[in-house]
Amino acid sequence: MSAKVAIVGRPNVGKSTLFNRLVGKRLAIVDDTPGVTRDRREGAARLGDLEFTAVDTAGLEESDVDSMTGRMRQQTEAAVREADAVLFVIDGRAGVTPVDKHFANWLRKQKTPVLLLANKCEGGAGKTGVGEAYGLGFGDPLPVSAEHGEGMYDLAVALMEHIGGRTGNALGDDGDELEPVEVDIDIDPENETPLIDDPSKPIQLAIVGRPNAGKSTLVNALIGSDRLLTGPEPGLTRDAIAIQWEYQGRNVKLVDTAGLRRKSRVEQKLEKLSVADTLRTIRLAQVVVLVLDGTLGMDKQDLTIADHVMQEGRALVLAVNKWDAVEDRALALKEIEDRLIRSLPQARGVPVVTLSALTGRHLDRLLPAVMAQYERWNRRIPTAQLNRWLEEMTQRLAPPLAGGRTVRIRYATQVKARPPTIALFAPRAEYIPESYLRYLINGIREVFDMPGVPVRMHLRKGKNPYAPDED
Numbered sequence: 093m094s095a096k097v098a099i100v101g102r103p104n105v106g107k108s109t110l111f112n113r114l115v116g117k118r119l120a121i122v123d124d125t126p127g128v129t130r131d132r133r134e135g136a137a138r139l140g141d142l143e144f145t146a147v148d149t150a151g152l153e154e155s156d157v158d159s160m161t162g163r164m165r166q167q168t169e170a171a172v173r174e175a176d177a178v179l180f181v182i183d184g185r186a187g188v189t190p191v192d193k194h195f196a197n198w199l200r201k202q203k204t205p206v207l208l209l210a211n212k213c214e215g216g217a218g219k220t221g222v223g224e225a226y227g228l229g230f231g232d233p234l235p236v237s238a239e240h241g242e243g244m245y246d247l248a249v250a251l252m253e254h255i256g257g258r259t260g261n262a263l264g265d266d267g268d269e270l271e272p273v274e275v276d277i278d279i280d281p282e283n284e285t286p287l288i289d290d291p292s293k294p295i296q297l298a299i300v301g302r303p304n305a306g307k308s309t310l311v312n313a314l315i316g317s318d319r320l321l322t323g324p325e326p327g328l329t330r331d332a333i334a335i336q337w338e339y340q341g342r343n344v345k346l347v348d349t350a351g352l353r354r355k356s357r358v359e360q361k362l363e364k365l366s367v368a369d370t371l372r373t374i375r376l377a378q379v380v381v382l383v384l385d386g387t388l389g390m391d392k393q394d395l396t397i398a399d400h401v402m403q404e405g406r407a408l409v410l411a412v413n414k415w416d417a418v419e420d421r422a423l424a425l426k427e428i429e430d431r432l433i434r435s436l437p438q439a440r441g442v443p444v445v446t447l448s449a450l451t452g453r454h455l456d457r458l459l460p461a462v463m464a465q466y467e468r469w470n471r472r473i474p475t476a477q478l479n480r481w482l483e484e485m486t487q488r489l490a491p492p493l494a495g496g497r498t499v500r501i502r503y504a505t506q507v508k509a510r511p512p513t514i515a516l517f518a519p520r521a522e523y524i525p526e527s528y529l530r531y532l533i534n535g536i537r538e539v540f541d542m543p544g545v546p547v548r549m550h551l552r553k554g555k556n557p558y559a560p561d562e563d
Contacts, residue, residue, distance in 0.1 A: 095144040095255035097137070098171040100199070101181035102191045103150075106211040110181060110238035111148035114139060132171050133333055140248035144255055147171045175204050177254040179247075180228075184210035184218025184235060188225055196228040205254050208233040209247070214240045294336070294343035295466060298373045300401070301383035302393055303351030306413040310383060310449035311335065311348045314459070332373040339459050349373050352397055374400065378510065379407040379466050381458070386412045386446065390428045395435050402438055405511035405546045407469035409443045409461050416448040438533075441543020468542045469510060477540075478504050478514070485535050494523035512536075513548040521551035 097114075099107045112118050115135035137146035149168040172178055180199055182192050199206050208230040210222045214237035225233035234250060236243030299307045312318050315337050337344045349370040374380055380401045384394055401408045410428070418424050425446065432439050443461040447454040482504045491499040501524070503517040514536070518524060533547045 095176040096134075096147055096174060097144050097177045097179060097251065097255065098147040098149060098168075098175035098204075099179045099181060100149050100168055100172060100195075102189065102195065105181045105183045106238045107181050108148055110179070110209070110211065110236075111135065111146055113238045113241060113244070114146045132167050139244060139251065142248055142251055142255065144176075144251075147175060172199070172202055172204055177251060178202075178204050178206045179209055180206050180230065181209045181211050182221065182225060182228075182233075184213040184221035184225075187221040188228065193228065196230070200229060206230050207247070207250050207254075209243075210235050211238055213237055214242055291342065294345040295462075296345050296347070296376065296378040297462060298332075298347045298349060298377035298380045298406075299383060300349050300370060300374060300380055300397060301351065302385070302391075302397075305351065305383040305385045306449045307351070307383045308348050310381075310411065310413060310447075311346060313449045313452055313455055314346065332369045339463075342463075347373050347377065352393065371400070374406060375404050377406055378469070379409065379462050381409050381411050381462065384410060384412045384428070386414045386418045386424060389424060390431045395431070398432075398436055398439055398442075402436070402546045405548065407465045407511075407546075408439060408544060409445065409458070409465050411458055412444060412446045413449050415446040416451055416453055421446070438546070439544050441537065443544065465544070468545050469512070471512060471540065471542060471545075472509060473506050473512070473514075473536075473540055475505050478506060481535070481539055482516075482532075485532060489528075489531060491518075491524050491528050494520060499523050507550075508548075511546045511548055512542070513550065515550050515552050517552050519553065521553045524551055 099111055101107050111133065114137035116138065117135070119133065119135050132150075133148040135146050135148075137144050149171050150165070178199065180196070182188060208225055208228060210218055210225050210233045212218055213222065213235035218235060222233050222235050234243055234246050236247060299311055301307050315335060332347050332349045335346045335348070337346045350367065352367060352370055382394065382398055382401065384390055398408060398410075412425070412428065415421065425444070428444065432442065443465055445454065445458050445461050447458060449455065482501060486501060491501065493499070497520075499518060499520050501516050501518045505515055507513055507515045516524075516532075529549050529551075533549055536547050537543055537545060
């Protein structure tokens, strides 16, 4: 089992910068604003020959346990309890503050070994802070610069004493990093593999929605743990937080994201960074669960998010949360379905699951819907079946004439999956209108049981690429 190393300290001392340095990627949002990080974030880290799981945490602050900062501190305390070693970070240029002293006293009472880091010591800066840090009682402080990578060798040597016998990546892959999901398909007509899913890799599942729709509460309910910070305050989540999970023997990378407001309302730099992080998560996810607030219904912003998910080619499932607080449930569900049909016809047939993340009501219906939509999104349509379907569709409704001449689609084949992508070969492809392609896409969804699955269709000039050359 791999070692976990928690990074703790008061706000704005450079914990997230150090986390990004250790994992080798800009996973955590970094900003000059104190208190950017709120949830625990884990990532596969490497430092010299050491491989371990790094855990970024919220800034330690003294506050009431029921307040937001109090709940953030509880998350940090949990990370310390679960860790094999703690990196206690102070700002070397600012020196030791009363807050640093307060939490140093707390850390000394814990069983987890602590390494003291004086950050922001690039170019010899922070000498005063390093001298003061000796008084915290954790031995020799390590002067480092997370931003410039200084002092990392000394950190690796110090960590080796505590986790040297427990190296290895606990996350099993790239941690919080999601992988591209489009897959090219060999268009050999004899290769008719029905599915391209690799069961050894985790399903990348993103939870998205407006602020305060209950996304983090839903994730906590699914994994059965208070892993993410929750509360009545809108916009609690800022980073996209990935959690390794298992559902019915299948690994799932579950990603909670920041709430998406209308673009016109997003003004602060920090929220813009959070929105960009969420949009990137959607782009790299495989299945996206859009969480709606059942008491508010489906508004324009929900439709915008759903449309973006479909445009990115991701499998979509709607989770209508807070269903226990909805009075007229039949009317509320009908309004959501009617809104989808009117404003987002390409999402017709998307699974809609009503639930309550707070009480757990109907929570068991969500993952079966996700897995079913994932299977449809992975589907490989055999070439022979696809061309029989194409012949039936063109006989039912032929492409419009172009200059009095017939436009004939000669051949179809699936060239990509995730999302399903179909190539149509036609000598006069430029004359086939978008409306006719929508007719074909709707036919594919209906005939091959792929309701609500984003299907892409590309026109290519030419004849059947597999037909024998004519002399």
